[in-house]
Structure formats: C-alpha cells, structure tokens
Amino acid sequence: MEKTPHSEKRDSYHHGDLRSQLIEATRALVEEKGPDHFSVSEACRRAGVSTAAPYKHFKSKEEMLHAVALAGMVRQREQMLAELETCTPGTLDRIVAMGRVYVRFAVSEPGVFRLMFGLSEDHADHVDLVETGDNTFAVVQREVARCRGSMTVEETDVHQAFLLWSFVHGLSFLMIDGKLTDTKMPLDLEHVLVDIAQRVVGQGR
Amino acid sequence: MEKTPHSEKRDSYHHGDLRSQLIEATRALVEEKGPDHFSVSEACRRAGVSTAAPYKHFKSKEEMLHAVALAGMVRQREQMLAELETCTPGTLDRIVAMGRVYVRFAVSEPGVFRLMFGLSEDHADHVDLVETGDNTFAVVQREVARCRGSMTVEETDVHQAFLLWSFVHGLSFLMIDGKLTDTKMPLDLEHVLVDIAQRVVGQGR
DNA sequence: ATCTGAAGTTAGTATCGCTAACATATGTTA
DNA sequence: TAACATATGTTAGCGATACTAACTTCAGAT
Incomplete structure (x- = not known):
C-alpha cells in the first residue's frame, strides 16, 4: 500500500497527503508561472486529483496561496x-x-x-x-x-x-x-x- | 452629436474615445479591486461597450495593464x-x-x-x-x-x-x-x- | 456489522480572455 | 456624388477557470 509521491497514479481512492502536496504544487507553480498566472486546476493536475478536491482542504484559491x-x-x-x-x-x-x-x-x-x-x-x-x-x-x-x-x-x-x-x-x-x-x-x-x-x-x- | 463621457449610452455606433476611456476604467478598477482582480469584462461594462471591443485597441489584457x-x-x-x-x-x-x-x-x-x-x-x-x-x-x-x-x-x-x-x-x-x-x-x-x-x-x- | 464523517469524484454554473465573422460609420478617391 | 477601404464597433461561441452540489469511497468508532 505505497503512498503516491508527487503526481503519480494512486492505488487507493483517497490520496492520503493531498493538502501538503497541493501546497507544494502551488509553490512550484507560483515560481514557474508567477503568482498571477497560477491556477488551481493546474495544481490539481500536478497532484493528480480532480479540480474539486482542493476545496476539501482550502476554502478558496486565495487560501491556497495564503498557505504558500x-x-x-x-x-x-x-x-x-x-x-x-x-x-x-x-x-x-x-x-x-x-x-x-x-x-x-x-x-x-x-x-x-x-x-x-x-x-x-x-x-x-x-x-x-x-x-x-x-x-x-x-x-x-x-x-x-x-x-x-x-x-x-x-x-x-x-x-x-x-x-x-x-x-x-x-x-x-x-x-x-x-x-x-x-x-x-x-x-x-x-x-x-x-x-x-x-x-x-x-x-x- | 455630443460625445459620450464616461460610461453613458452612446448615440452613435462608434464610441469615439474608447482607448483612453478603457485605460481610465482599467486604472480605476486596478485601484478599486487590485491588479490581480481586474477583469477586462468589467472595464468594458464601465466603458459601455461589448467585451470584444478592447481588442481593437489592445492585443491582450496584459497590454491594457501595461498601458496603465x-x-x-x-x-x-x-x-x-x-x-x-x-x-x-x-x-x-x-x-x-x-x-x-x-x-x-x-x-x-x-x-x-x-x-x-x-x-x-x-x-x-x-x-x-x-x-x-x-x-x-x-x-x-x-x-x-x-x-x-x-x-x-x-x-x-x-x-x-x-x-x-x-x-x-x-x-x-x-x-x-x-x-x-x-x-x-x-x-x-x-x-x-x-x-x-x-x-x-x-x-x- | 453498521454508522458516520472525511476526503475523494462527476457534473454543472457563471465568468473570463480571446477570436471569428459580421455590421456600421468615416474619410478617400474616382 | 457614389463606391470603396478602413477603423471600430457588435454578436456568437470556444476553452479555461473558480467554485458548488450531489454522489461515492473508505477508514475508524461503536
């Protein structure tokens, strides 16, 4: 039952460590594209989850950026x-x-x-x-x-x-x-x- | 044939002074909402034109902000x-x-x-x-x-x-x-x- | 064994940036 | 004066986005 590192496919329905992986994806994207070109969707793609998933952990895009x-x-x-x-x-x-x-x-x-x-x-x-x-x-x-x-x-x-x-x-x-x-x-x-x-x-x- | 000041309804099909009015609307919105919450659409509403109009004067949202x-x-x-x-x-x-x-x-x-x-x-x-x-x-x-x-x-x-x-x-x-x-x-x-x-x-x- | 709640999903809405195709007005030129 | 070319508007529509609602999965407590 290995936990999924980075953005690889999960073997279980639940992710296990989504919140921190989303923060890391957000951080990386903010560096790559700049804070004003960051999108939640892209962070989701990196973390390998649906675009609705983040909202179980953050109440908005702003809150994700805030965490970073x-x-x-x-x-x-x-x-x-x-x-x-x-x-x-x-x-x-x-x-x-x-x-x-x-x-x-x-x-x-x-x-x-x-x-x-x-x-x-x-x-x-x-x-x-x-x-x-x-x-x-x-x-x-x-x-x-x-x-x-x-x-x-x-x-x-x-x-x-x-x-x-x-x-x-x-x-x-x-x-x-x-x-x-x-x-x-x-x-x-x-x-x-x-x-x-x-x-x-x-x-x- | 009075020209339309600010965002009032036009009497002619053409606006007459759209570029500079868009810049002003953009400037005002950037102050009100912050640069990261500015939207072209809203500037259009203020200037009283369709959302496609700006692209006759600027090639992108970025260029509008750049002008400001x-x-x-x-x-x-x-x-x-x-x-x-x-x-x-x-x-x-x-x-x-x-x-x-x-x-x-x-x-x-x-x-x-x-x-x-x-x-x-x-x-x-x-x-x-x-x-x-x-x-x-x-x-x-x-x-x-x-x-x-x-x-x-x-x-x-x-x-x-x-x-x-x-x-x-x-x-x-x-x-x-x-x-x-x-x-x-x-x-x-x-x-x-x-x-x-x-x-x-x-x-x- | 069942229930509950946390944490995923899909599906859908409203908004946005932008483009293509079309409409209208204006100024130039025949 | 008439026709045309051009600038500058419009509508319609595409794909991406932020976010929500309703459903599903799964783990832990009783």
Missing part, C-alpha cells in the same frame, strides 16, 4: 536564524547576514516573495502572516540593540531596524523586477549590504 | 519634477522631496504602483517601461551629484542614488502592504526621509 505565503515567511525566518548562528554576537556582521538572507530568499524564490508582499491582498487581516512577519522583525530589532551593546530594544533600535528592513525590502524588489541589469548597475551585493549597515547602525542616532 | 503602468510611471515622474521646482538646487531638501513624492504616489495609487513594480510580468522586455524608469532614476542621480556640488554624475552618485531608491521603494511597499500599523510603528514619514537622506547623501563615501 505563510510557509515562505517561516522558511525565510528559519534561514535568517540559521545564518545568524554563523556570526559572532553583537557585530555588524549579523546585520549584514540578515540582509543577505533576505535578498537571497527573494532572488531564489521571487514568486513566493511576491506572494508574501507584492500582492494586493490585504495581509493585515491575516493574523498568522502578520505575526510571523512581526516575529522576524523583532529578531532584527534585537540584533540592532545588541550592536549597541544593549540587551533591551529601545526606540532607536526599532527605528534603525525599520530603516534596514525598508532598504533590503526595496533592494529585493528591484532585483527581482530586473531593474538592475548588470550592464547599467553592476551590483556588489555584499558591499552594498555592508555599506548600508554601517550608515544605519554603524553610527547611532 | 506606463501612464503611472509618467505621472510619478511628473510629480517628482514638479515637486523639485519648489526646492532650491543643491540641497538635501530636493532629495527628501523626491522621496516624499515616491512614497506619496505609492500610497495614493497602490494599485498602479503594484502594477508598475510588484507584478511578476517581466518588465525588462517592455522597453518603454524600462526607459521611463531609467529616466526617473537619472533625475535622482543628478540631484545627488548636485548635492556634492558637482554637475556631472560620478559613480558614487549612482551608488548613493541607488541606496536611496531601494530605501523609498521598500518603504513604499511596506506601507501599502499594511506592515506599518500606526500602533506598532508610529511613522513620521518626513522625519524618516530626512534621516535616510542624511545618512546616505549627507556624508559622502
């Missing part, structure tokens, strides 16, 4: 924490590392990144998305405070963390939008990240 | 140049003013702003979009150079202009995505813009 977006935020956060492990505490290195992860994620998963931020969906009413985002942002704030040698987050830390976030967020979008062709804007990412970290965190205020 | 995006970029650029008129040359004021316009545009026309940047469409192959964007960016570079007291744009100016652009771009997206609820992040936009301008342009490198 949430998984993306969690992944992004995990990558961030992992990268932090490699840097010594209280240094600018850690700020730079977080920015590197942010941009790297956007570039390697532009479809999901757009889902997480670029869509017109009002994310404000999706509590889980907001919470995960806040959670990640809190990590940045903490690191900024530590650069100051403080263990508690003050208002200046929030301010600086916010400047950093805006910057890497914009940088990520510009990169995945192809606004930075190598010809007209040769970009040394590492250099830029260090530069901005110094300008923002390196000199207080 | 382009118009948006032009509008944004015009607002920028207008605002510059009000500031004395060679001052940080001008940098701040451009940032203010950028963010203000995004906030007041989030739908169009997302069309201009947030979509997965590969804008790189739409020459007109790229050119308009480059054109606007060149203005920023020039202003940065002038802050240095130089009339010619050097590499450092390009670098700094790029940092500024990334920042306001990210800030704009975070704002329209509702990531900055007033409660958790009370944002004094003007203060933030001045701060970032000083950090980036105010001290060379």
Whole structure:
C-alpha cells in the first residue's frame, strides 16, 4: 500500500497527503508561472486529483496561496536564524547576514516573495502572516540593540531596524523586477549590504 | 452629436474615445479591486461597450495593464519634477522631496504602483517601461551629484542614488502592504526621509 | 456489522480572455 | 456624388477557470 509521491497514479481512492502536496504544487507553480498566472486546476493536475478536491482542504484559491505565503515567511525566518548562528554576537556582521538572507530568499524564490508582499491582498487581516512577519522583525530589532551593546530594544533600535528592513525590502524588489541589469548597475551585493549597515547602525542616532 | 463621457449610452455606433476611456476604467478598477482582480469584462461594462471591443485597441489584457503602468510611471515622474521646482538646487531638501513624492504616489495609487513594480510580468522586455524608469532614476542621480556640488554624475552618485531608491521603494511597499500599523510603528514619514537622506547623501563615501 | 464523517469524484454554473465573422460609420478617391 | 477601404464597433461561441452540489469511497468508532 505505497503512498503516491508527487503526481503519480494512486492505488487507493483517497490520496492520503493531498493538502501538503497541493501546497507544494502551488509553490512550484507560483515560481514557474508567477503568482498571477497560477491556477488551481493546474495544481490539481500536478497532484493528480480532480479540480474539486482542493476545496476539501482550502476554502478558496486565495487560501491556497495564503498557505504558500505563510510557509515562505517561516522558511525565510528559519534561514535568517540559521545564518545568524554563523556570526559572532553583537557585530555588524549579523546585520549584514540578515540582509543577505533576505535578498537571497527573494532572488531564489521571487514568486513566493511576491506572494508574501507584492500582492494586493490585504495581509493585515491575516493574523498568522502578520505575526510571523512581526516575529522576524523583532529578531532584527534585537540584533540592532545588541550592536549597541544593549540587551533591551529601545526606540532607536526599532527605528534603525525599520530603516534596514525598508532598504533590503526595496533592494529585493528591484532585483527581482530586473531593474538592475548588470550592464547599467553592476551590483556588489555584499558591499552594498555592508555599506548600508554601517550608515544605519554603524553610527547611532 | 455630443460625445459620450464616461460610461453613458452612446448615440452613435462608434464610441469615439474608447482607448483612453478603457485605460481610465482599467486604472480605476486596478485601484478599486487590485491588479490581480481586474477583469477586462468589467472595464468594458464601465466603458459601455461589448467585451470584444478592447481588442481593437489592445492585443491582450496584459497590454491594457501595461498601458496603465506606463501612464503611472509618467505621472510619478511628473510629480517628482514638479515637486523639485519648489526646492532650491543643491540641497538635501530636493532629495527628501523626491522621496516624499515616491512614497506619496505609492500610497495614493497602490494599485498602479503594484502594477508598475510588484507584478511578476517581466518588465525588462517592455522597453518603454524600462526607459521611463531609467529616466526617473537619472533625475535622482543628478540631484545627488548636485548635492556634492558637482554637475556631472560620478559613480558614487549612482551608488548613493541607488541606496536611496531601494530605501523609498521598500518603504513604499511596506506601507501599502499594511506592515506599518500606526500602533506598532508610529511613522513620521518626513522625519524618516530626512534621516535616510542624511545618512546616505549627507556624508559622502 | 453498521454508522458516520472525511476526503475523494462527476457534473454543472457563471465568468473570463480571446477570436471569428459580421455590421456600421468615416474619410478617400474616382 | 457614389463606391470603396478602413477603423471600430457588435454578436456568437470556444476553452479555461473558480467554485458548488450531489454522489461515492473508505477508514475508524461503536
């Protein structure tokens, strides 16, 4: 009674793992075609089920995309924490590392990144998305405070963390939008990240 | 033989001004429903024509959205140049003013702003979009150079202009995505813009 | 052994993007 | 002025899509 991996034919009427396989199919399609050209039908074809099946697990197309977006935020956060492990505490290195992860994620998963931020969906009413985002942002704030040698987050830390976030967020979008062709804007990412970290965190205020 | 304004019934078989009215209807709908919930049919209803009519003027839905995006970029650029008129040359004021316009545009026309940047469409192959964007960016570079007291744009100016652009771009997206609820992040936009301008342009490198 | 509910299916609806074929008006030219 | 060519509308229809309703399958609890 082997379970069906990916999109192969089932031997049993029930699928067994449809929800997570639909999420994976959705994620893959969002990357391949872009979030605005994703279709539920195609995800169904990949998962090898009828087009009505998803509605036993999600109440709409939007909810499927939402699940993918949430998984993306969690992944992004995990990558961030992992990268932090490699840097010594209280240094600018850690700020730079977080920015590197942010941009790297956007570039390697532009479809999901757009889902997480670029869509017109009002994310404000999706509590889980907001919470995960806040959670990640809190990590940045903490690191900024530590650069100051403080263990508690003050208002200046929030301010600086916010400047950093805006910057890497914009940088990520510009990169995945192809606004930075190598010809007209040769970009040394590492250099830029260090530069901005110094300008923002390196000199207080 | 009065021409039909907006979506009222025509007295003649031909519309007379369909192309521009479709663009306007598209723009309005993109704002109201978001770029991802725009439909050609609905634009047709607004313009008071059949659903096949647009295809005499645009070859696809994408091209309609593209036209709206382009118009948006032009509008944004015009607002920028207008605002510059009000500031004395060679001052940080001008940098701040451009940032203010950028963010203000995004906030007041989030739908169009997302069309201009947030979509997965590969804008790189739409020459007109790229050119308009480059054109606007060149203005920023020039202003940065002038802050240095130089009339010619050097590499450092390009670098700094790029940092500024990334920042306001990210800030704009975070704002329209509702990531900055007033409660958790009370944002004094003007203060933030001045701060970032000083950090980036105010001290060379 | 039966019942119940979760998780599939088929079939069908409304909407959408787009095309083909046809209709109408307008401006050019004989 | 009449005929034609062209631009710009229309209707009708196709295939894809999101979603629902009603039915089927199957596993687990009693």
